[in-house]
Amino acid sequence: MIMRTTHSSRRDFLKVSAIAGGGLLLQAALPRFAFSAAAQPATLNAFISIAPDGTVTIMSKNPEIGQGIKTMLPMLIADELDVDWKNVRIEQADLDTAKYGRQYAGGSTATPLNWLPLRRVGAAGRQMMIAAAATTWNVPASECTTSSGTVRHATSDRSLTYGNLAAAAASLPSPDLNTVKLKDPSEFRIIGQPLHGVDSPRIVKGQPIFGIDVKVPGMRYAVFHKCPVFGGKVVSANTDAIKALPGVRDAFIVHGGDDIQGLRDGVAIVGDNWWLINRARQKLQITWNEGATASQSSAGFASNATELAKGKPAQSLRSDGDTATAFTQAAHVVEAAYTYPFLAHISMEPQNCTAHFRNGKVEIWAPTQNPQPGADMVASTLGISSDDVTVHMVRCGGGFGRRLRSDFMVEAAYIARQTGTPVKLLWTRQDDIQHDFYRPAGFHFFKGGVDANGKLIAFSDHFVSFSRGSSFADSANLTSTEFPAALVPNLDYGVSLIPLGVPTGPLRAPRSNGLGFVFQSFIDELAHAAGKDPVQFRLDLLGPPQVLPGQPRFNTGRMRAVLELVAQKSGWGKNSLPSRTGMGVAFYFSHLGYFAEVVQASVAKSGDVTVDKVWIAADVGSQIINPSGAENQVQGAALDGIGAALGQGITIDRGRVVQENFDTVQPLRMNQAPPVEVHFLTTNNPPTGLGEPALPPVLPALCNAIFAATGKRVRSLPIDTTLLAAT
Amino acid sequence: MAYAITINGTKRTLDVDGDMPLLWVLRDELDLKGTKFGCGAGLCGACTVHLDGQAVRSCQTPISSVGTAVVTTIEAIGNTSIGRRIQAAWLNVDVIQCGYCQAGQIMSAAALLAATPHPTDTDIDGAMTGNICRCATYTRIRAAIKQAAAMSSEDVKGL
DSSP states (O other), rough: OOEEEEESSSSEEEEEETTTTTEEEEEEEEETTTTSSOOOOOEEEEEEOOTTTSSSEEOSSSOSSSOOOHHHHHHHHHHHHHGGGEEEEEEEEOOHHHHHOOOOOTOOOOHHHHHHHHHHHHHHHHHHHHHHHHHHHSGGHHHHHHHHEEEETTTEEEEHHHHHHHHHHHHSOOOOHHHHHOOOGGGGTTTEEEEEEEETTHHHTTOOOOOOOOTTTTTEEEEEEEEETTOOOEEEHHHHHHSSTTEEEEEEEEEOOOOSOOOEEEEEEEOOHHHHHHHTTTTTOEEOOOOGGGGGGHHHHHHHHHHHHSSSSEEEEEEEEEEHHHHHHHHHHHEEEEEEBBOOOOOOOOOEEEEEETTEEEEEEOOOOOOOHHHHHHHHHHHOOOOEEEEEBOOOOOOTGGGSHHHHHHHHHHHHHHHSSSSEOOOOOOHHHHHBBBBBOEEEEEEEETTHHHHHHEEEEEEEEEEEEEEEOOOOOOOTOOTTTTTSSSSEEEEEEOOOOOOOOSSOOOHHHHHHHHHHHHHHHHHHHTTTOHHHHHHHHOSSSSSEESSEEEEEEHHHHHHOOOHHHHHHOOOOTTEEEEEEEEEEEETEEEEEEEEEEEOOOOOEEEEEEEEEEEOOOOSSOOOOHHHHHHHHHHHHHHHHHOOOOOOOEETEOOOOOOTTTTTOGGGOOOEEEEOOOOOSSOOOOOOTSSSSTTHHHHHHHHHHHSSOOBBBOOOOOOSOOOO | EEEEEETTHHHHHHEOOOTBBBHHHHHHHHOTSSSSOSHHHHHHOEEEEEEEEEEEEEGOOOOGGTOOOEEEOOTTGGGGGGHHHHHHOOOHTTSSSSTTTTTHHHHHHHHHHHOOOSOOOOHHHHHHHHHHHOOOOOOHHHHHHHHHHHHOOOTTOOO
């Protein structure tokens, strides 16, 4: 029952309500993310409840995909509330943006979005506890202090627990979130502590907490077979024969639409045991109309890119100074063509979703990173209102950006409506690899010129990328502020686009995961052309500390500091390394984080690459909220990048994906994983996120290390080790 | 046809297709969801269980091949001292990111410690390289295996 609502401003307000047992419920409207371009109206967010026994329940609003958000966001509330972590219980919220505000996992945005707002929610709760105690004792609130979920009045030596006070607090005026007093960082007792994942005790026992584990009474299983060529349509299928196979309850053709992210054509098979229906699937005979994408292939894209690079870019993104003249004046000019492949996300948990359609409404259990767009797409596909879609967010076995898309939710909901029973749709690994939204491939044709003093005076990139419709394909764009823009007097960035029928989308550190490789590798080539140490060349290029124009703002001083730190920690230039062992350096700014990384790698005479060690220096602001989770994310992101560089690439042939499983798309394995030493440089800047920004620099640092070890430059990923063999 | 198998100390009788992999018997017939589906091809190790203490990929183990071998899954690995030590070390080291592969990692690690109580890095590479962790928590998995190896049963009493 809501007892009071106090509006302190149009955008910020706090609701207080009593819950059963005399508890306190706090809900807060949070200000919009400062970095967000799209203006949204004020939205409701997080809440706290406190039971009479002092147990604090904190709702975790965002999807957990392994980034540790279910632990980290409640830490912000609990610390300011001033309770002991051992008394905190965390519950996963369902999708309810009216109540919680935006709920998604992407862009490493949770920290910058929630750092102050969720602390204010906790601080408001603490202030109400003090107010309740002060009223009870008839003493000034200013004489009361809190610790460990207890309010104390030192003068009269009295104390009351939050559990004692919760009911009374619920009847008091609620504070203005904009003016609640936050702790000084020196007073943090939870923030900054290396706390462990809150779901981990259940995971090590194998408890069923992932999407694939969902079980609903009367539930059936489904597989969905789509055209191997993207966008292909079903002409006919032997569904009657499939229905007769063991374990099959139903089989039917689904006619989807033309939305590349939505429901596509395919054949659904439904039954009581997933393995049986997936076996029946092998007997499917489908006639497809493969459509226009059947003419596309990776080989064709590459030759197309090479042709386009012979001409001028179709579109200029930036043109500073007079690049053509500057190249004629340069002492050394380097030209190089770089390329990177399409990549799949390969989350360990294959895509799945459970849905139950009844009475015009659908209930969904989804391992999703982006539940609201998923609910909206389900609603529009089924022709119902979004209000009639309930989404339970289930722990995701990895995300990496794949679960920002909602295709699996739409498929499950559609099949569930057809069957009238609860249905769990589960994809195979082959489905997952062959029906992804891929990191787009890219082709970069660089030219750089340094003067006689080794200074970079001219730089150009003709980027051949992909289009969909009249604009860049998803996550295939380059912006005019890409480093080293604004730091080189003569600089041209231009693009030419190849039409693409293959779906693309954000993969961990989207755009940056490819751009970091090509730009920081080519910068390394220029350092060598200039006869300069690669660290020194980069420091010279960054120049004196300044904030460059553009969004997000790039502070060269912050990058200098992490570059200098990583050089120091890695012993850059100081160690004598064995033959065919080298160190490489790179930096990259993404997701508001400043990362400089050094890789030491050894290359066998066969060409096989061993990554010996990685050093990382990072500046993500003034506070590492959970040092254990933070280090884990940074190490994982770096190893993820190394895995992609060594063993991953999706090949398109006749409009379909060639690879099927982990034998040809190879994530890093234990025997390949080097130690990763992580150093956080804390600076007086707002804390920012860590899921992604450690990834981009590790790929060029590795390739630059391979150059240092062998004199051979890696300009194409994944690394072809046969080209690195000793000759 | 009917198969009588011993799973986590309990005899179960199942009437299923003999080709059905143990993974799907566990997950969909016996509702033991801790064992995970990752690739269906024996390439990722997410589905690792023990047959008579040996780590096997349950997605590549037809139910008809199990016979009298004793099946142990993640749900019961904590009933052994090694399993309990590994679970405790996994939590102490805070290994987990998404956690999806970790049941398989723990089962492989338990088989390793049973055979090699104090594994070297090379032993760990040999036993664990078949288990993919897409979040790449390998540094911590390695540390946790070493920590578990160094623990005594006393350390994990009551966990």
